[in-house]
Amino acid sequence: MSTAAPGTRSVRTTAGPGAVRSxxxxxxxxxxxxxxxxxxxxxxxxxGAVPLPPGAVVATLLDRAVAPLGLDxxxxxxxxxxxxxxxxxxxRVVLAVLVGxxxxxxxxxxxxxxxxxxxxxxxxxxxxxxxxGATLVIAYAPGQQxxxxxxxPLAAFxxxxxxxxxxxxxxxxxxxxxxxxxxxxxxxxxxxxxAAQTLVQQQNTDDLREIYxxxxxxxxGAQWSDVGLVLPYLGVAVGTLLLCARPMDVLAVxxxxxxxxxxxxxxLRLLVVVAASLxxxxxxxxxxxxxxxxxxVPHIVRRLVGAANARVLPVSLLAGGAFxxxxxxxxxxxxxxxxxxxxxxxxxxxxxxFAGLLWAGARRR
Amino acid sequence: MGGGTAAVSGRETTAEPRGGARVEVVGLDAGYxxxxxxxxxxxxxxxxxxxxxxxxxxxxxxxLLRSVLGLHPHTGQVRIDGRPLxxxxxxxxxxxxxxxxxxxxxxxxxxxxxxxxxxxxxxxPLLAAPRRVDREVVADVMGRLELDGLADRAxxxxxxxxxxxxxxxxxxxxxxxxxxxxxxxxxxxxGHAQQVLxxxxxxxxxxxxxxxSTLHDLTLAGQYADHLxxxxxxxxxxxxxxxxxxxxxxxxxxxxxxxxxVPGPHGPAVLPVRGA
Numbered sequence: 122m123s124t125a126a127p128g129t130r131s132v133r134t135t136a137g138p139g140a141v142r143s144x145x146x147x148x149x150x151x152x153x154x155x156x157x158x159x160x161x162x163x164x165x166x167x168x169g170a171v172p173l174p175p176g177a178v179v180a181t182l183l184d185r186a187v188a189p190l191g192l193d194x195x196x197x198x199x200x201x202x203x204x205x206x207x208x209x210x211x212x213r214v215v216l217a218v219l220v221g222x223x224x225x226x227x228x229x230x231x232x233x234x235x236x237x238x239x240x241x242x243x244x245x246x247x248x249x250x251x252x253x254g255a256t257l258v259i260a261y262a263p264g265q266q267x268x269x270x271x272x273x274p275l276a277a278f279x280x281x282x283x284x285x286x287x288x289x290x291x292x293x294x295x296x297x298x299x300x301x302x303x304x305x306x307x308x309x310x311x312x313x314x315x316a317a318q319t320l321v322q323q324q325n326t327d328d329l330r331e332i333y334x335x336x337x338x339x340x341x342g343a344q345w346s347d348v349g350l351v352l353p354y355l356g357v358a359v360g361t362l363l364l365c366a367r368p369m370d371v372l373a374v375x376x377x378x379x380x381x382x383x384x385x386x387x388x389l390r391l392l393v394v395v396a397a398s399l400x401x402x403x404x405x406x407x408x409x410x411x412x413x414x415x416x417x418v419p420h421i422v423r424r425l426v427g428a429a430n431a432r433v434l435p436v437s438l439l440a441g442g443a444f445x446x447x448x449x450x451x452x453x454x455x456x457x458x459x460x461x462x463x464x465x466x467x468x469x470x471x472x473x474x475f476a477g478l479l480w481a482g483a484r485r486r
Numbered sequence: 487m488g489g490g491t492a493a494v495s496g497r498e499t500t501a502e503p504r505g506g507a508r509v510e511v512v513g514l515d516a517g518y519x520x521x522x523x524x525x526x527x528x529x530x531x532x533x534x535x536x537x538x539x540x541x542x543x544x545x546x547x548x549x550l551l552r553s554v555l556g557l558h559p560h561t562g563q564v565r566i567d568g569r570p571l572x573x574x575x576x577x578x579x580x581x582x583x584x585x586x587x588x589x590x591x592x593x594x595x596x597x598x599x600x601x602x603x604x605x606x607x608x609x610x611p612l613l614a615a616p617r618r619v620d621r622e623v624v625a626d627v628m629g630r631l632e633l634d635g636l637a638d639r640a641x642x643x644x645x646x647x648x649x650x651x652x653x654x655x656x657x658x659x660x661x662x663x664x665x666x667x668x669x670x671x672x673x674x675x676x677g678h679a680q681q682v683l684x685x686x687x688x689x690x691x692x693x694x695x696x697x698x699s700t701l702h703d704l705t706l707a708g709q710y711a712d713h714l715x716x717x718x719x720x721x722x723x724x725x726x727x728x729x730x731x732x733x734x735x736x737x738x739x740x741x742x743x744x745x746x747x748v749p750g751p752h753g754p755a756v757l758p759v760r761g762a
Contacts, residue, residue, distance in 0.1 A: 368612050371604055373593035377557050382660070383580030383608035428595030431615070 147426040151436050158218070158443040165214035165446045170457060171205050173198065181206055213343040216351070216407060217449045218442035220340070221414055223355045223404040225441020227397035228415030229422070229433050230362045233369045234390045235300045242401040242415035245307035245394065249314035250284020251277040251405040255335050256318050260325035270350055273335065274406040281402035284314055289394065299376070300390065338411035338464030340449050351403040358400035359438065365393050366430040373428070413467040414441055414448075417475045424482065444471070506533040506696030507567040507582060507663040509554070514562035516546075516553045523549045524560070524720045531664075531713070533567075536690060536697040538711030540704060540731075542741050545717040547700040548588060551668050554698065555585050566664065580608035584662035588669040588700075590653045592642050598652050599637040602628055605659030627658045631685065647678035654682070658689065665690075667699035671706060679703070683710045704745075704756040708732050711753075716740060728753040 167175050177198050184194035185207070198206055227242035235244075243249075254276035258265070265272035288307040296302025322332050368389055371379045376386040401415070418441045419433060426432040445467070452466040509531040516524040523546045531537040539547050552558040556571055556579060564571045566582050584605070593601065605627075606620040628634055631651045636644060641652050650670065657665055670686065671679035687710055690697050701707040707714060708728040716724040716731055718740040724731045732754045737743045748755040 364613050367615070370593075370596075370600075371607050373591070373596065374604060375591035377552070377587060378585065378591060380557055380576065381555055381580060381583070381585035382604060383577035384612075385576060423595060427597070428593060429600060 147429075147432045147436075150425045151432070151439070154436050154439040154443065158439045158446075161443040161446040161450075162214055162218065165217065165450050166206060166210045168450055168454060169205075169210055171202065173202060173206055173210075177202075178206060208345075212345045212348055213340050213449065214446055215348050216343040217340055217446045219348065219351055219355055220404040220408045220411065221418075221445025221448075222438045222442040223351070223359060223400040224411065224415040225418040225422075225437040225444070226359050226362055226434055227400045227404075229419035229430070229437040230365070230369070230393050230397040231415075232419055233430050233433070234372055234393045235304060236373060236375075237300075237304070238420065239416075240304075241412075242397060242404075243311075243410070243412075244304070245288040245398065246284030246310040246314055247281040247398055247401045247405060248284075248410050249311040249318065250287075251281040251402065252336055252410060253314045253318040253321070254278075254280020254283075255409070256321050256332050259331050259335065260321055260328050263328070263331075270346060274347070274350060277335075277409075278402050278406035280314075281405050282398065284310055285394070285398040285402075289391070303390075303394070334462070335409045336464075337462030338409040338467070339460070340408055340463055341453070341460055343407070347407045351407050354399055354403040358396045358403070361396040362393065362400070363434055363438075365389065365396070366434045369393060369430045409464065411445070411464045411467055413464075413471045414445055417471055418444055421475065421478060424478065504661070504663055505694040506535070506690075508533050508565075509537075509664055509696060509698060510563070510565040510568075511554060512563045512565070514550070514553055514560055514564065516549055516558055516560035518549075522720060524553065524717075527562070527717070527720070527722055529715050529722065529725060531696055531698055533696055534690065534694040535713060536687070536699070536711045538707040538714045538728075539698070539700045539717060540702070540707050540714055541717035543702075546720045547717055548668050550717065551585075551666050551698070551700060555579075555583055555666060557585075577608045580660065580662075582662060583664050583666055584657035584660040586653045586657050586665070586667045586670060588672055590649075592649060592652075594640070594642055596641055597638050598633060598641045598644065599624060599628065601641040601652055602633070602655045602659050605656040608660060623661065624655075624659050627655045630689070631655045631658070646673045647681065650674060650678070650682055651685070654686070662695070664696040664698060667697065669700055669702060671701070671703065679706060686710070704732060704737070705754075708753040708755060709750070732756055 163175065163178070166178050167173055177196055180194050180196040181198045181203060184197040187194065197203070224242050228240070231240040231242060231244055232238055255273050258273050258276040262272060285307075288303065288310040291310060292303035292306035295306055322329065325332075368384060371382055371384045372386055372389065374382075379386045404411075419437045422433050422436045422440050426436050445463075448467045448470060449463055451470065452461045452463045455461060455466075511530075512528050514524055514527040515522065527546075527550060529537065539550060541547050549558055553560040554564050554571075556564075571579060602624050603616055603620065606616060606623065610617055610620050625634075628637060631654060633648070633651055633655055636648060636652070641649065644652060650673065654670070657667075665686075667686075671682055674682060683706060686697065689695060699711070701711065711728065714725065714728050714731040715722055716736065723740055724736050729749070732747055734745060734747055737745045737756065744759055744761050746757045746759050748757050
């Protein structure tokens with residue numbers, strides 16, 4: 122790196138005002154976040170209506186992991202408690218990690234390609250589309266199954282993709298690949314779909330409770346089949362986004378300059394938007410509309426590791442997963458045995474935390 | 487200044503300057519919607535030359551630069567060393583031409599070093615981390631532009647002159663053969679403007695770079711560019727050496743300006759004078 126400059130004209134050092142976090146501290150932050158995620162996952166499986174001793178949980182997990190090798194770990198849980206761990210708590214925690222990670226990475230990606238700090242994964246109509254899909258099914262075709270999967274997640278998934286698809290098509294007609302026309306198209310589509318959802322909901326007040334329960338976000342009743350439903354889509358989408366992290370940095374200098382650097386901003390933005398929307402749609406399908414994670418986790422991460430997307434995206438992935446596991450832990454323990462809507466908890470806990478962070482940042486300046 | 491010559495130039499990794507390329511523009515027409523902005527513009531910049539594009543406000547200077555870069559739709563031909571730019575892959579084009587716009591977009595929260603590193607985009611695999619050679623080219627360029635001390639500062643927190651140097655460093659990290667600069671001194675006071683232009687002139691002579699820049703300050707244009715093209719209402723109305731283009735008659739006709747031309751060793755200076 123550039124060490125001693127020939128002319129020591131500059132009095133400002135690396136730690137001076139406006140200094141940007143070094144790669145080393147970003148690496149430490151990433152490692153720290155990974156540790157927090159592991160701790161959150163363990164807390165998520167320990168704590169609950171049936172308390173499970175931490176040692177036994179770890180032993181059970183190890184036991185299951187090495188079982189194919191014919192090995193046995195002593196102290197593993199048996200019977201009902203093993204079932205609580207493996208069939209109830211574990212899928213729920215894993216799903217929370219996936220959903221939180223997917224929403225946070227999508228939010229970071231949206232904010233990156235639109236160069237807009239207010240962008241979140243629901244911006245282009247994914248939430249409104251999913252909401253309409255889920256509401257239609259709850260109101261008119263309740264209780265259907267498609268194979269092992271309920272029809273509500275499928276309807277939400279399809280609705281989210283249709284919403285974003287409409288926004289992309291409209292944005293393309295209105296102004297090519299420009300980000301402003303895409304954003305406005307998203308707003309128009311979201312408003313229309315939200316109005317349709319409200320109309321359906323208002324016509325079917327009997328189902329109001331269930332519809333609201335879905336809209337406000339939930340991970341109760343999570344099963345391994347839900348994990349299996351989202352994992353392939355989420356894996357492909359998140360993998361694509363992580364690959365796009367470095368090219369996305371070039372978009373930060375604006376479309377003209379990005380083009381002059383040999384990047385095609387329209388194509389890159391489209392790829393990122395499609396991937397982020399796929400991640401969002403799969404997350405929304407199994408969890409409903411959980412706000413705040415996709416908007417704020419990337420901001421917090423950027424404060425810690427700087428703006429380079431090659432750091433922001435992976436750390437957002439870890440932080441989003443950890444955040445949602447902890448939020449879900451609160452949602453199911455605070456008023457136990459009743460559960461709070463997860464979307465309410467994320468905003469309730471996250472908003473003051475974020476406000477505090479802003480305040481601390483302003484004081485430091 | 488003067489640290490530039492101390493730049494490490496012996497290393498093989500900091501790719502040797504490839505010299506400037508000849509830029510030819512023939513019959514270039516461009517517009518916004520149906521409104522024509524440029525018509526039948528033609529000029530040639532010799533390798534290592536500096537062509538200043540001057541003209542009154544709204545004469546199409548920025549559009550001309552953006553058309554040459556392929557950022558604005560146009561008809562007509564742009565050739566670099568005889569190769570037409572039309573149909574050339576974007577990355578290849580970006581290795582030939584580097585662009586510093588009049589109002590560069592500086593990203594939030596990005597260090598000056600990472601900002602300059604963006605200039606390596608057309609040279610490195612798009613998905614991979616920057617290679618050693620990329621970091622070395624960046625360190626070299628930042629050394630030449632005396633930006634080392636600012637490497638870890640967020641680029642948005644730099645002063646106007648420092649930001650202009652950072653933008654220039656990003657363009658140079660692209661290792662182009664032609665630099666296209668839209669009003670490189672627009673945001674700078676006189677002293678900083680001269681510093682930047684001196685720096686550009688030195689870099690151009692060291693590397694043999696071709697420079698194509700718009701300049702609204704006619705005196706600076708006359709002092710630094712070795713050829714001038716005067717655009718008025720989208721057409722080339724005068725071209726040649728600064729002495730040939732900057733005459734009281736031309737300025738009166740196309741700028742509606744009253745000015746006296748003061749000849750000097752490095753080119754004419756334009757002195758605006760008040761009318762009777």
